[in-house]
Amino acid sequence: MKKVVIIGAGFAGLHIFYKIRHLIGDKIDLTVIDSRSHALLKPALPEVAFNGEPVSHTLVELKPTIESKDGNFIQDEVININAKANTLTLKENGNIEYDYLFITLGAVKDYDSVKGFREYGYSVCDDYQAQRLWKRIQTFKGGHIVTGAAKSTWGTRVKAPNLAAPCEGPIGEIMFMSDYYLKHEKSMKSPDDFKIDVFTPGKVFFEDVGDNPRNTIGKFMQERNIDLHVNKVLKEIGKDYIIFEDETQLPCDLAIIIPPYTAPKALKDSGIGDEKGFIPTDTKMRHLDFPNIFAAGDIAALAQPKLGHIAIIEASIAAATFLKEEMGENVEIPPHNLEVFCIMNMGGHEATLIFSNVLYGGNIDIAFHSPLARLMKWGFDSYLYFSRGNIPPEFALKALEKIIENLA
Structure with a gap:
């Protein structure tokens, strides 16, 4: 044994x-x-x-x-x-x-590597931080919200994409869901009552996908008066500001970040x-x-x-x-063919499904915005919870991929 x-x-x-x-x-x-x-x-x-x-x-x-x-x-x-x-x-x-x-x-989400995070920063990366942010967003009275991913650095022993941010999908959810909450639950208006700014350490936002998802997300950001700042490496969070490595600053009353991964x-x-x-x-x-x-x-x-x-x-x-x-079992080893697949909750009944493999040399680059995408995310989260973390079987995932390709 x-x-x-x-x-x-x-x-x-x-x-x-x-x-x-x-x-x-x-x-x-x-x-x-x-x-x-x-x-x-x-x-x-x-x-x-x-x-x-x-x-x-x-x-x-x-x-x-x-x-x-x-x-x-x-x-x-x-x-x-x-x-x-x-x-x-x-x-x-x-x-x-x-x-x-x-x-x-x-x-490990390295919150302590970001100066000022423990005093002034918020996140959604774990159950404690998510509950903490919910308490804060309910008391938010307006002002500047800044969200983005801190820069992470990686090793060099294997050949893998050298991304500045480990994952920016949660940033999309943060900016869209906070915008929705403040407008629909607190009757605030943007940019009169609040302003959302997004930063990325990369040359582009969502560097792990292609132009189609990026353009789709960019359009929704523009509609909501959300501004993007690229090539911004987080240095410090203050009481009413965020400062970057290039010494530029943004006014900030609520900082919501993805910390460096280590x-x-x-x-x-x-x-x-x-x-x-x-x-x-x-x-x-x-x-x-x-x-x-x-x-x-x-x-x-x-x-x-x-x-x-x-x-x-x-x-x-x-x-x-x-x-x-x-173990000598007669099974097939899947190829290491990676792809980016996520469903970005945008508040209410809105969501955008992203499915792309262009980072790895493929030609799939889909952004599917629909209430159906929101329903799919709800279904996935519910299945995951009630199955105790047992992901749907491969045939279901492959069928879903085919459906996505036909819908987009």
Whole structure:
């Protein structure tokens, strides 16, 4: 019986668990380790931040989810990985041995690297920050809102797009949903009562897609008097301003940011990541130096942008590689063909679905704006919650892609 350990129970970790759990008790002993008691369904967090939805709708309790499928769950923090000895060190539970390790820890949102964030900044990146923002937006009396992503930096061991921002989809939701909330719930007018400015560290906004989604988003921004500032690297958040590395400033009464992404300290300390701590893998998601280690999701160096859909693609590849090459199962390993797929909630019944692979040399570049897109996002979030983080099967996702191509 092989000891298989998954560290991190986000999208990628749970997807791998569901993919390989049929081997439990036959070929593998499977343990999932996470520092949290609940998995966080992040796509639903803007609903918490701007609609006041219960945070409980974004949480999946891990212990019953894992143990009901005959897996083992340990709530603990990984503090070290000794890849040569096939051993993990946990903060409370000591050492855990493994034969195979899946690293799906995700990236750390480094709020503390942004001067002034703890005093004046807000975000939607986790359940605590989303609830905090909901309290703030309800008391907002008007003025300047500034939102954008701080710059992140990446390693160089693998060939992946070098994006300035890890993911700007949430910024789209922040700007459109805050605009909708203030106009419809607080009867404010723009730009008389409030003004929204958006910044990006990149040369263009949404650098991970092509012109069609960018132009569509740009049109909606223009209609709402939302101004864009490019090549702006966040330096500091003040009480009534935001300052950038080029020393330019914007007036700011409410700053809502995506902080820099960094690797967990345990990975940096263990020396199994690239120069930034992210895990270098081949396109089968196998570690370049340790063949019994796999990685998927935001912590994988190949994952650019850091996006839930890409986490699922890579988790499927990692699981299939393990099943075929290590367990001898007759399965097909999917190709590492990445694509950007997200549904941007815009408030009310509006949403824009984005589906693009131009970043990776493809020719799909779709932006589909419709109440149907909003319904699709609601359906996806609901399915994810009630299935305990079990993403719809591949045939459903492929069918959805075909529908999207025909609709656009």
